Amino acid sequence: MxxxxxxxxxxxxxxxxxxxxxxxxxxxxxxxxxxxxxxxxxxxxxxxxxxxxxxxxxxxxxxxxxxxxxxxxxxxxxxxxxxxxxxxxxxxxxxxxxxxxxxxxxxxxxxxxxxxxxxxxxxxxxxxxxxxxxxxxxxxxxxxxxxxxxxxxxxxxxxxxxxxxxxxxxxxxxxxxxxxxxxxxxxxxxxxxxxKDVEKRYLIVGTMSSGKSTFLNSLIGQEIFPSQNEACTSKVFTYAHRPYIKHFIVQHDQSEFFDCLIDGVESTMNELNENPLIEHVYVEGKMSDIFQVESRVVFIDTPGTNNSMNRSHEDITFKAIQSEQYDAIFYLINATQLGTDDDRRLLSYVKEHIENNSDKQVVFIVNKADEIDEEANESLQGLLESTKTYLKQNGFEKPSIILLSAYVGNLCQKVLKGEDLTRREQNQFDFFYDYFAEETQDLTKYATIPCAFQAEVPNDQREVKIKNKTYDIKRIYTVLQQSGIYQIKNYM
Structure with a gap:
């Protein structure tokens, strides 16, 4: 005793x-x-x-x-x-x-x-x-x-x-x-x-338009972080995976208190994000069920850098790169805006930091790959080669690259959960339901490391209905797989 x-x-x-x-x-x-x-x-x-x-x-x-x-x-x-x-x-x-x-x-x-x-x-x-x-x-x-x-x-x-x-x-x-x-x-x-398990920590960085919050939401399987096409995240958000809970535990800065959020988590995240007195928000909740991750994983989301709009966002991000504890960096690149001045500046800072920290891996995630214009002679293979060239020019000789559509990953998960879609979302999903079901549009084929994980399709449900439209579950998982979201597990 x-x-x-x-x-x-x-x-x-x-x-x-x-x-x-x-x-x-x-x-x-x-x-x-x-x-x-x-x-x-x-x-x-x-x-x-x-x-x-x-x-x-x-x-x-x-x-x-x-x-x-x-x-x-x-x-x-x-x-x-x-x-x-x-x-x-x-x-x-x-x-x-x-x-x-x-x-x-x-x-x-x-x-x-x-x-x-x-x-x-x-x-x-x-x-x-x-x-x-x-x-x-x-x-x-x-x-x-x-x-x-x-x-x-x-x-x-x-x-x-x-x-x-x-x-x-x-x-x-x-x-x-x-x-x-x-x-x-x-x-x-x-x-x-x-x-008691070993914790793996991932720092998420990118410019304002790279879709970091959408990416993080796709990993969680719920849109809890603001992801409009503007400077969304204004502070550091740390999200710790807890596989056994169905709610969110939220704490900020060095507060001795925390909240349990079940409903209205999106509005709470917005309020915390807009509060200038708060510097760091800590959230605990589970990752999306599609990943079936039971180990300890932590994601650290930083503000999108954009020098012309808000220099403080860049300062916060650079400080996080320098001082946060993490095992790897998930560097998000906007597939439609390759090579902006903001991105080059951020790349340079990351390169400088990891040269003195050789144990830190950088994974380049080319997000919004669904937005390339094939009618303008753009292609997924061309996007991959352009990204390789661009990164090599900025000092990354053999970069780890994956192509991704985090937005499609989010849409698929909303449909699988039977959530209501806006008219625009449903029209977009109908397009991607056909587009990513084609073998030629498999984003996992355009990566420096092949995807080692396959989507596990549940056996208890064959179809889902959204607004009087019926979708095949197996096909939705095919779209999820080919949107590139499962490639993240290669690095966890």
Whole structure:
């Protein structure tokens, strides 16, 4: 027990990261999620009633409540409503009530009091002893009727989880009465072990018109970053892949607080981007499902450089190239504007920096390759050769180059998710649905390194309908593949 206590005390240095883990649990799989309205409300309301007395929970309860409100369909006002001793006792009785369920021809007797107690302990940061006020408060004072031995087992189980001793934690799950505690074991272990993996970091740079934000949105599978054809990103955005969450965790600068965003994430990103007092925004969320990435990946998006419009954007980008920690640079080039003065200046700075950092790889992504004009005798092969020549002239002898249409990647993912398209988007998608289905328009063929990854087409759906038009799923994945988006995985 002493080892567990010492390990937890070491972890107390960063309560912010701990509560991010708590906010990364898949609450849509929580057993209470499937219960009736009365049980869900009793569970969540009482949970907040007890936890709000803890100083650490008080600091981070806002994002936690946001998740509970969304996942368990309970209004924040109802969750945070003050409870009297009588009303809290009534809620406790609902939680400890014995229930029966038939599973695999066996009658299963259960209640939620053990799960509730474990959940409550997780909301309290750090090691918890048996004489901690929270233990006495929940188990005895408000009559959840958890005996001392069971309470002690759950306390040890949670302390082992917090210490990362998963072997010890698992040993406490043998009894049937603690069956539901496995949710916390699985959720916490998955997050902690994921965070132990080696992190790969990629810096995204390019001029204002290169489509960096569209590119990043295509990797996320959702348009959360502003991507209009103007100077969009005005600060550095760091996006960390968390494969097990369906929302976004957002923090800015050196703030000790974070938000959980489920709806309205696009407008929030715009507000943060337009706030001149904010220099750096940190976002955690999953990458698009089409990539099936389970390792730690971080993308650092910088402002598009354009000297004539906003010199500060260039300054921010140059500073990021110099000071950010990253393994490789994704350098985006606009296929229709090869060789601008802004681009040459940025190329020169990147070249100068990597000459002193030979371990840094640069991957050149020629975006908007779908916009070349074949009727004006332009071709994909010609675009690749022109890019090679241009980069060689700027000091890159053997550049890694891929051709890409991030916009097409975004459109395909919107269609696959059944999202509504504007009339313009649907007309464009109809064109690309035919254009990129042709073998001659496969962008992956025009790259210095062949694409090593193929799109994995799901078997559970054959077609999707958008505004009374039906599209073949397999063909959409072919368009995705040939738009070049999967080539990114070559470098992850």
């Amino acid at each position: 002493q080892v567990v206590e010492d390990n937890v005390r070491i972890q107390r240095e960063d309560s912010l990261e701990y509560y991010k883990i708590i906010c990364s649990f898949p609450y849509q799989n929580h057993p209470i999620f499937y219960e009736n309205d009365s049980v869900r409300k009793a569970y969540i309301k009482l949970l907040h009633h007890y936890a709000k007395k803890d100083v650490h929970y008080q600091k981070y309860y806002k994002p936690i409540i946001t998740l509970y409100e969304h996942c368990f369909n309970i209004e924040e006002e109802e969750i945070c409503k003050e409870q009297t001793s009588q009303s809290s006792l009534k809620l406790a009785k609902e939680i400890r009530k014995t229930r029966w369920k038939l599973e695999k021809a066996k009658l299963y007797v259960y209640n939620y009091k053990y799960m509730f107690f474990a959940h409550y302990l997780l909301l309290i940061y750090g090691y918890v002893s048996m004489d901690h006020p929270c233990v006495l408060d929940v188990t005895y004072k408000h009559n959840l009727k958890i005996n001392y031995k069971d309470a002690e087992t759950i306390v040890r189980f949670i302390n082992a989880l917090k210490a990362g001793d998963f072997e010890a934690a698992k040993s406490y799950l043998n009894l049937k009465k603690f069956h539901y505690l496995r949710f916390y074991y699985d959720a916490y272990k998955k997050q902690v072990e994921f965070l």
